[in-house]
Amino acid sequence: MTMRFAAVAALSAFAAVSPAHAATWNTLTGEAPVVVAHRGASGYLPEETLGSYELAIQLGADYIEPDVQMTSDGELVAMHDATLTRTTNVADLFAPRNDGYRVGDFTLAEIKQLTVKPTGALSRPDSTYPGFTPSMADPYTVPTLDEVLGFLKDFNTANGTSVGVYPESKHPFDSEKNGKIIASLKNNGFTAAADKVILQSFAHQTISDLTSLLDTNGMEAEVAQLGSVRLEDGVYGVNGTDGFNTLETIAGVATGVGVGYTGITEAFIQAAHGFGLTVHAYTFRPQTEEEAFSMIQPLLDWGLDGFFTDYTDLGRTVVDAQQPAPVPLPAAAPLLLAGLGGLALLRRRKSA
DSSP states (O other): OOHHHHHHHHHHHHHHHOGGGOOSSSSSSSSOOEEEETTTTTTTSOTTSHHHHHHHHHTTOSEEOOEEEEOTTSOEEEOSSSBSTTTBOHHHHOOOBTTBOBGGGSOHHHHTTOOBOOOSTTOOTTOOBTTBOOSSSOTTSOOBHHHHHHHHHHHHHHHTOOOEEOOEEOSSOOHHHHHHHHHHHHHTTOOSGGGOBEEEESOHHHHHHHHHHHHHTTOOOEEEEEEEEEEETTEEEEEETTEEEEHHHHHTTOSEEEEEGGGOOHHHHHHHHHTTOEEEEEEEOOSSHHHHHHHHHHHHHHTOOEEEESOHHHHHHHHHHTOOOOOOOOTTHHHHHHHHHHHHHHHHHHHO
16 A cells, blocks of 8 residues: 555544544545636636736635746746737737747747737726736736746735646647746745645656656656546546556656546546545636536535636635535544645655
8 A cells, every 4th residue: 555545544544433523525635626727817817927817816716827838949938829829919010930920939038029818708808807906017918937936926925825836838748848847946936845836737748757857856746647537448547648548557657637527527536536646627617606606516526626717716606605614633634634745746756
């Protein structure tokens, strides 16, 4: 039995002693599901911008998510698409390069001239949100990963918060980019489990690379394999951009999975939890509270550990509305809960 499984088993044993000692939530750790701001408050404001991340935090995000692309001069920027076309005014300022506007064909200085446009279903053309004024001078330009991390660190320090960051190394696999992501996290002081970093990618090769880089640099972070739920020969796994991997294989190098919510079943969540993996669902885009409860509640009942949403406030409402009253655990159980993350990292390193 691995250390991670031993800890989970021990916690389950504590919970079985008395109903009064049951875990608070039906998640892997017994803690509340996390709300991840998908590209910031992308349903309301220009995605992947500092202004959008700031609003998302104010609306109750537990994590903000920057997707990471690399410029032609090797700088990391927060941008979901491989091109600048959909979300910026690049066509107004530059002629196409190589028949398009790929991020990798432009320098950081050039990209910094662009303005990110609102694209969310509930966004306003003038990039405003009622009652919200961004604290930074240029809230809707394309930020670097360093700028995102610097903003988050300063916000947490100033407000006594502990909002985490959930960077995605975008497809395809790029060892140089992965190395720079780790370097950026390290340089900005995001090195320990308490800093709440979850790295993610659709490519299993990238997941393995990021895990190795964390270990090499003496850093602690969660790592999530992205993809779609698949059941092959009675065995659950995740299908990413470089193929299918079983949950058991993923558990050897990662601590969680991020999968499309339409493919998630209760059986899949139970199977993932059996291997010590958290399950996060993407991407919920409800436009009303009624839609939010209808979409998200069933998966929370199954034990979902967290989810991505364009509308942080609606996701936060669902989680907070059904939060159970605190239930005391045996004296040793909080220590077990606190140690689960560290044990997962240790287990992952031994496997790697």
